[in-house]
Amino acid sequence: MRKNNGDKRELILQAAKKVFAENGYHQSSITQIASVAGIGDGTIYNYFQNKEHILQTLFHETIYNQFVPGLQQALEPYQDARFMLLEIVRYHFHFFQSDPEAARVIQIESRQSIQRVREAMRPGIRSYARIIDATINQGMEQQLFVSDIPVRVSRKMIFGTLDEIVTNWVLSSKDYSLLTSVEPAFRLLLNALTNTNKNPFRNE
Amino acid sequence: MRKNNGDKRELILQAAKKVFAENGYHQSSITQIASVAGIGDGTIYNYFQNKEHILQTLFHETIYNQFVPGLQQALEPYQDARFMLLEIVRYHFHFFQSDPEAARVIQIESRQSIQRVREAMRPGIRSYARIIDATINQGMEQQLFVSDIPVRVSRKMIFGTLDEIVTNWVLSSKDYSLLTSVEPAFRLLLNALTNTNKNPFRNE
Amino acid sequence: MRKNNGDKRELILQAAKKVFAENGYHQSSITQIASVAGIGDGTIYNYFQNKEHILQTLFHETIYNQFVPGLQQALEPYQDARFMLLEIVRYHFHFFQSDPEAARVIQIESRQSIQRVREAMRPGIRSYARIIDATINQGMEQQLFVSDIPVRVSRKMIFGTLDEIVTNWVLSSKDYSLLTSVEPAFRLLLNALTNTNKNPFRNE
Amino acid sequence: MRKNNGDKRELILQAAKKVFAENGYHQSSITQIASVAGIGDGTIYNYFQNKEHILQTLFHETIYNQFVPGLQQALEPYQDARFMLLEIVRYHFHFFQSDPEAARVIQIESRQSIQRVREAMRPGIRSYARIIDATINQGMEQQLFVSDIPVRVSRKMIFGTLDEIVTNWVLSSKDYSLLTSVEPAFRLLLNALTNTNKNPFRNE
DNA sequence: CATGAATGAGAGTTCATTCAT
DNA sequence: TATGAATGAACTCTCATTCAT
Numbered sequence: 001m002r003k004n005n006g007d008k009r010e011l012i013l014q015a016a017k018k019v020f021a022e023n024g025y026h027q028s029s030i031t032q033i034a035s036v037a038g039i040g041d042g043t044i045y046n047y048f049q050n051k052e053h054i055l056q057t058l059f060h061e062t063i064y065n066q067f068v069p070g071l072q073q074a075l076e077p078y079q080d081a082r083f084m085l086l087e088i089v090r091y092h093f094h095f096f097q098s099d100p101e102a103a104r105v106i107q108i109e110s111r112q113s114i115q116r117v118r119e120a121m122r123p124g125i126r127s128y129a130r131i132i133d134a135t136i137n138q139g140m141e142q143q144l145f146v147s148d149i150p151v152r153v154s155r156k157m158i159f160g161t162l163d164e165i166v167t168n169w170v171l172s173s174k175d176y177s178l179l180t181s182v183e184p185a186f187r188l189l190l191n192a193l194t195n196t197n198k199n200p201f202r203n204e
Numbered sequence: 205m206r207k208n209n210g211d212k213r214e215l216i217l218q219a220a221k222k223v224f225a226e227n228g229y230h231q232s233s234i235t236q237i238a239s240v241a242g243i244g245d246g247t248i249y250n251y252f253q254n255k256e257h258i259l260q261t262l263f264h265e266t267i268y269n270q271f272v273p274g275l276q277q278a279l280e281p282y283q284d285a286r287f288m289l290l291e292i293v294r295y296h297f298h299f300f301q302s303d304p305e306a307a308r309v310i311q312i313e314s315r316q317s318i319q320r321v322r323e324a325m326r327p328g329i330r331s332y333a334r335i336i337d338a339t340i341n342q343g344m345e346q347q348l349f350v351s352d353i354p355v356r357v358s359r360k361m362i363f364g365t366l367d368e369i370v371t372n373w374v375l376s377s378k379d380y381s382l383l384t385s386v387e388p389a390f391r392l393l394l395n396a397l398t399n400t401n402k403n404p405f406r407n408e
Numbered sequence: 409m410r411k412n413n414g415d416k417r418e419l420i421l422q423a424a425k426k427v428f429a430e431n432g433y434h435q436s437s438i439t440q441i442a443s444v445a446g447i448g449d450g451t452i453y454n455y456f457q458n459k460e461h462i463l464q465t466l467f468h469e470t471i472y473n474q475f476v477p478g479l480q481q482a483l484e485p486y487q488d489a490r491f492m493l494l495e496i497v498r499y500h501f502h503f504f505q506s507d508p509e510a511a512r513v514i515q516i517e518s519r520q521s522i523q524r525v526r527e528a529m530r531p532g533i534r535s536y537a538r539i540i541d542a543t544i545n546q547g548m549e550q551q552l553f554v555s556d557i558p559v560r561v562s563r564k565m566i567f568g569t570l571d572e573i574v575t576n577w578v579l580s581s582k583d584y585s586l587l588t589s590v591e592p593a594f595r596l597l598l599n600a601l602t603n604t605n606k607n608p609f610r611n612e
Numbered sequence: 613m614r615k616n617n618g619d620k621r622e623l624i625l626q627a628a629k630k631v632f633a634e635n636g637y638h639q640s641s642i643t644q645i646a647s648v649a650g651i652g653d654g655t656i657y658n659y660f661q662n663k664e665h666i667l668q669t670l671f672h673e674t675i676y677n678q679f680v681p682g683l684q685q686a687l688e689p690y691q692d693a694r695f696m697l698l699e700i701v702r703y704h705f706h707f708f709q710s711d712p713e714a715a716r717v718i719q720i721e722s723r724q725s726i727q728r729v730r731e732a733m734r735p736g737i738r739s740y741a742r743i744i745d746a747t748i749n750q751g752m753e754q755q756l757f758v759s760d761i762p763v764r765v766s767r768k769m770i771f772g773t774l775d776e777i778v779t780n781w782v783l784s785s786k787d788y789s790l791l792t793s794v795e796p797a798f799r800l801l802l803n804a805l806t807n808t809n810k811n812p813f814r815n816e
Numbered sequence: 817c818a819t820g821a822a823t824g825a826g827a828g829t830t831c832a833t834t835c836a837t
Numbered sequence: 838t839a840t841g842a843a844t845g846a847a848c849t850c851t852c853a854t855t856c857a858t
Contacts, residue, residue, distance in 0.1 A: 024318065027318075029830085039840085041841060045834080046838065051831095108317050146391075146395070157368070160367055191350070192392045235849095244822060447844085449845065450831080450844055453828095458828075521638075558796055561793060564780060565801075568769075569772040572776075592761045596805075641853080662854075
């Protein structure tokens with residue numbers, strides 16, 4: 001049975017993920033991707049408008065179609081914002097650890113200054129942001145989290161922290177498990193969000 | 205009297221910063237940089253080995269020669285780790301706010317998958333990391349900061365948070381001041397490092 | 409049906425031969441070659457790794473694949489080393505006369521100081537040298553040629569003489585036939601190799 | 613005392629000889645030559661019109677001003693054309709052996725297909741040719757040399773043979789003395805010019 | 817005369833994209 | 838739909854030559 005279109009499209013995406021992860025977007029050529037996919041160069045253009053479009057799609061499908069839905073599902077069981085935060089941390093690390101190539105492409109290659117690539121990233125990023133925001137808001141409603149910090153800033157802290165830890169891991173030899181960072185990262189973030197210090201410079 | 209090397213070299217770096225910030229490294233050409241600098245293409249090669257070398261130098265000079273020394277000086281007056289943390293936050297935001305082009309290049313272009321570029325960044329990044337680590341350690345010695353979180357993780361949180369906030373600002377229309385984020389970001393980070401949730405899931 | 413590789417490759421080689429013959433290797437550009445071949449610049453790189461490789465191939469194909477096999481065939485009928493020497497002279501002049509562009513490239517451009525080019529020529533040159541050496545040895549076995557001169561030196565005389573005559577012709581207006589030199593050159597070389605003078609400085 | 617013009621001109625020529633011999637004409641840069649000469653790039657243009665002109669001059673001075681006069685002087689004592697031929701062989705090999713860098717430039721680098729370079733070579737070559745021709749003519753008048761071969765062809769044999777031997781030596785590791793070739797080369801050439809094979813294919 | 821920083825034309829080469837098959 | 842040879846714009850980089858000092 002001949003491969004259907006869906007398969008071939010996916011084939012190209014997987015090949016591109018591999019090649020981008022290995023060499024970087026600008027150092028990768030269409031010929032390389034086609035070669036890894038075992039197809040002709042021209043065939044790629046039946047499925048993607050251009051090279052840039054592959055990267056856009058790769059990002060969009062990974063974040064918007066995989067990461068975010070998976071996270072939503074993973075959060076469903078929880079009500080307590082603290083548990084939800086823990087799950088976000090765990091899920092984030094787990095996701096990228098289980099697909100290091102995707103991690104590399106997302107963390108490194110998508111940070112291109114190409115405007116169109118950034119725009120393709122936006123819906124996925126925004127969905128993720130909304131989930132984090134909802135969690136923070138819920139924590140505030142549950143009077144578990146500080147309420148005098150703009151949600152936006154808290155969210156950037158959460159995302160920035162997770163992102164930084166993953167990026168460091170991606171660029172390392174990856175000989176340690178990302179999951180060992182779940183606990184300390186969670187505790188830091190929970191600390192940050194938990195309201196107790198009225199006067200930060202108190203000397204009690 | 206002839207322009208000395210320092211002048212011309214600096215001229216090229218400034219032009220490159222501008223062009224890289226506007227178009228991104230890979231989308232920038234030597235001809236563009238030369239044109240902005242008001243010099244001939246070939247002149248650039250009297251001062252830099254190649255295009256990559258310009259980017260490397262830009263990073264190194266900005267982080268290692270400007271950012272880090274400035275931060276060290278800014279931290280000198282302080283003893284209390286909490287004040288030092290505040291100064292780190294303030295300085296970080298202030299630095300990039302006052303040179304948005306540098307910010308763009310540092311925040312975005314540094315995410316290159318070119319190994320040599322990453323390596324050129326390393327000394328600067330590591331110096332910065334050492335300063336943050338020293339601050340955290342000092343806070344722990346002063347029994348101000350929690351001591352049961354690996355310094356490495358705390359540092360990544362701090363850096364990741366600041367980085368994320370700056371990146372968002374850089375990619376935005378920049379119509380708000382980064383300095384408005386000093387307070388909330390500091391409070392979050394201080395909370396993270398000072399709060400103690402012995403039992404994070406307690407329901408008191 | 410699409411042109412096959414052989415055609416396009418040959419097309420490029422012929423164009424390069426023409427252009428190199430006219431301007432010399434270093435004064436020839438890829439664009440000129442492509443233009444003469446009636447193809448795009450980039451196409452050349454589908455068949456040759458780089459400009460140097462074209463020159464190497466040109467040498468190799470001309471000497472190793474054309475000149476030497478043709479000479480071997482031409483020598484087959486002969487047993488007497490003197491007839492073989494005559495045929496070498498005749499064939500050498502005939503070959504280059506019938507392809508003056510090849511002659512020019514071989515005679516002039518081969519004097520490149522580029523090591524890789526020299527190395528590409530070696531197999532062809534060595535094959536030719538072996539044929540000449542075999543002829544000389546045969547003449548000595550047949551007691552027709554002097555046996556107290558190193559074969560190596562005799563071969564250099566033969567090759568040097570033919571080469572010099574061709575080079576002069578190539579650089580001239582080529583308004584005379586190389587073949588007029590067959591007889592005198594042959595007679596000189598045969599004289600040189602024929603053993604009769606015991607005392608070179610005799611005054612008989 | 614400051615170096616006078618003659619010195620500096622000579623300095624440049626010597627530097628160029630060295631650099632050309634080492635890297636080849638096209639692979640050598642003005643900057644390299646200036647550097648070896650210990651002067652500024654621009655200074656070279658006070659003494660030579662351009663890079664090509666240096667090569668032309670180098671050739672001209674070496675052959676026309678050094679090689680040829682030296683040969684004329686070396687030939688003076690001799691009357692017998694055979695001794696003159698011997699001296700030509702000896703002198704030719706001696707000259708290039710004692711200045712291998714000159715040899716390399718003359719044998720290899722001057723064989724460029726640049727028309728103007730070839731033209732600059734002509735007077736020197738022609739002078740040398742005239743000396744060889746005179747020697748051959750003298751030998752014929754003295755009834756020592758065969759008179760039924762065009763002088764032009766004999767001269768090409770002589771020059772081609774010597775040239776080929778020197779070229780091979782230049783391109784070799786030069787671990788043998790060129791002078792070992794004096795005797796066999798001379799004997800071959802003398803044979804060529806003196807033997808008489810009225811019927812070359814006789815079976816006596 | 818001497819300098820060497822500045823120049824810019826021109827080189828070789830790459831590679832995303834097209835399109836005839 | 839699949840192909841991959843062909844393309845040529847665009848790139849980085851070199852270096853002979855100039856000229857203000």
